[in-house]
Amino acid sequence: MNLKHTIRNRQAKIGVIGLGYVGLPLAVEFAKEGFDVTGFDIDAWKVGEINAGRSYILDVKSEDVARVAAAVPVSAGAVAAAGSARDLAVTGVEAPPAGSLRATTDMSHLRDMDVVDICVPTPLRKTKDPDLSYVVQAVEAVKTHLRPGQLIILESTTYPGTTDEVVRPALEERGLTAGTDFYLAFSPERVDPGNHAYTTKTIPKVVGGVNALSTELASDLYSSIIDTVIPVSSTRVAEMVKLLENTFRAVNIGLVNEIALMSHRMDIDVWEVIDAAATKPFGFMPFYPGPGLGGHCIPIDPSYLSWKARQYGFECRFIELASHVNGSMPEFVVERVSEALNSARKPINGSKIHLFGVAYKKDVSDMRESPALDILELLHRRGAVLSYTDPYVPHLQHGDLNLGSMPEEQSDGIDCAVICTNHRVFNYQAMASRFPLIVDTRNALKGVQAAHIFRL
Numbered sequence: 384m385n386l387k388h389t390i391r392n393r394q395a396k397i398g399v400i401g402l403g404y405v406g407l408p409l410a411v412e413f414a415k416e417g418f419d420v421t422g423f424d425i426d427a428w429k430v431g432e433i434n435a436g437r438s439y440i441l442d443v444k445s446e447d448v449a450r451v452a453a454a455v456p457v458s459a460g461a462v463a464a465a466g467s468a469r470d471l472a473v474t475g476v477e478a479p480p481a482g483s484l485r486a487t488t489d490m491s492h493l494r495d496m497d498v499v500d501i502c503v504p505t506p507l508r509k510t511k512d513p514d515l516s517y518v519v520q521a522v523e524a525v526k527t528h529l530r531p532g533q534l535i536i537l538e539s540t541t542y543p544g545t546t547d548e549v550v551r552p553a554l555e556e557r558g559l560t561a562g563t564d565f566y567l568a569f570s571p572e573r574v575d576p577g578n579h580a581y582t583t584k585t586i587p588k589v590v591g592g593v594n595a596l597s598t599e600l601a602s603d604l605y606s607s608i609i610d611t612v613i614p615v616s617s618t619r620v621a622e623m624v625k626l627l628e629n630t631f632r633a634v635n636i637g638l639v640n641e642i643a644l645m646s647h648r649m650d651i652d653v654w655e656v657i658d659a660a661a662t663k664p665f666g667f668m669p670f671y672p673g674p675g676l677g678g679h680c681i682p683i684d685p686s687y688l689s690w691k692a693r694q695y696g697f698e699c700r701f702i703e704l705a706s707h708v709n710g711s712m713p714e715f716v717v718e719r720v721s722e723a724l725n726s727a728r729k730p731i732n733g734s735k736i737h738l739f740g741v742a743y744k745k746d747v748s749d750m751r752e753s754p755a756l757d758i759l760e761l762l763h764r765r766g767a768v769l770s771y772t773d774p775y776v777p778h779l780q781h782g783d784l785n786l787g788s789m790p791e792e793q794s795d796g797i798d799c800a801v802i803c804t805n806h807r808v809f810n811y812q813a814m815a816s817r818f819p820l821i822v823d824t825r826n827a828l829k830g831v832q833a834a835h836i837f838r839l
């Protein structure tokens with residue numbers, strides 16, 4: 384049976400490499416739609432959790448994982464040895480029913496897959512250059528087990544040219560040709576953790592292959608789980624689409640942060656300005672200021688683009704400028720804390736300062752690149768006595784800071800509270816009256832006007 388047919392009748396075996404914020408929802412969605420899915424991860428704990436039917440990602444329900452994980456017969460106690468339990472099923476000892484998910488650390492099972500989706504991290508090095516080591520490692524594993532007829536898709540965000548210049552030559556070292564012996568495509572992931580309005584299924588998916596057949600096969604695959612698929616002419620276009628989207632956000636957030644800094648000098652309420660501007664039904668899209676950028680995408684992805692552009696002698700001035708403005712926001716928050724304390728004749732040194740929310744954005748537990756870490760560090764250097772509340776982040780370790788989240792109602796005796804991340808679970812009404820000083824970096828106390836509340 385050819386690959387097109389196996390995809391269409393949901394008999395294609397799908398491998399997802401990297402079971403994180405991107406890979407796990409994708410793997411679960413494929414399994415829910417009837418595919419036989421194997422998740423590959425180097426993290427044995429994650430593999431064990433999936434095989435035990437538990438989710439470690441807030442947006443993915445444990446009951447969904449349990450339902451698809453339970454579709455595979457498990458021998459008692461086998462889960463404990465991460466990677467080995469479901470491997471029995473993978474090797475064909477026990478054939479799982481359609482619509483199942485199992486996880487493994489054993490990459491040799493990649494050979495049994497018809498489709499392999501790569502969803503590994505793409506961070507920056509300390510020098511701010513792209514760190515493709517995770518992609519390279521995953522591609523090496525795929526290459527080792529590559530067989531004719533497989534469809535390989537890269538989903539990790541990366542610079543234009545990665546699929547063509549890095550992934551393709553590595554895979555072709557096996558003597559197989561991309562586009563004819565095996566199929567290769569890039570499809571950027573657009574998942575937005577914490578956003579319940581859009582899910583893996585309802586977010587349109589862009590797909591670009593190394594040739595028309597690769598694009599067609601990858602489009603067929605995603606069409607079986609995603610409502611709208613947008614084929615584009617090449618892998619480079621698909622890679623650039625993602626970087627345009629995230630650069631657009633970084634630059635617009637940079638612009639609105641600059642407007643916030645400017646408005647503060649001019650004694651204008653930037654939040655009121657944005658709300659009024661947003662009433663324009665065309666030509667304006669609201670972006671909001673905040674304590675700085677965070678997460679694995681917006682602070683990082685534009686640097687992938689500017690790094691690649693430099694190879695063409697092109698300087699990305701918007702990206703550099705936005706990164707400069709966004710990077711200065713934690714300093715500005717500390718300045719506002721200092722102004723707030725000053726109004727009560729207190730210095731930062733020795734004051735009890737409590738952060739509400741340390742995750743990089745609301746309703747997620749992701750701490751990667753969180754601006755709260757910079758704010759804590761700056762306040763720590765100035766001698767503040769620090770504490771925090773974040774129901775999604777029970778512990779926080781940063782430099783020599785080692786803190787545990789305090790229950791919201793126990794955060795008493797605080798000199799200044801800083802609303803850093805506006806999680807929905809916080810009781811803002813109570814907060815407004817409980818603390819002598821509040822610095823609100825997210826306009827979470829919208830509509831509450833009082834002398835002790837300091838906004839950005």
Ligand SMILES: NC(=O)c1ccc[n+]([C@@H]2O[C@H](COP(=O)([O-])OP(=O)(O)OC[C@H]3O[C@@H](n4cnc5c(N)ncnc54)[C@H](O)[C@@H]3O)[C@@H](O)[C@H]2O)c1
Nearest residue numbers: 401402403404405424425426503504505520521539540572
């Ligand atoms: N987090 C987001 O909101 C988001 C949104 C869109 C796109 N992306 C992009 O998706 C990619 C993945 O991001 P993420 O947030 O899911 O990362 P993540 O860190 O949550 O997950 C990555 C997973 O890959 C695993 N891994 C690393 N190297 C591996 C290897 N060689 N073999 C197998 N598993 C390996 C890790 O153990 C981890 O479980 C990145 O390129 C990111 O930029 C992320």
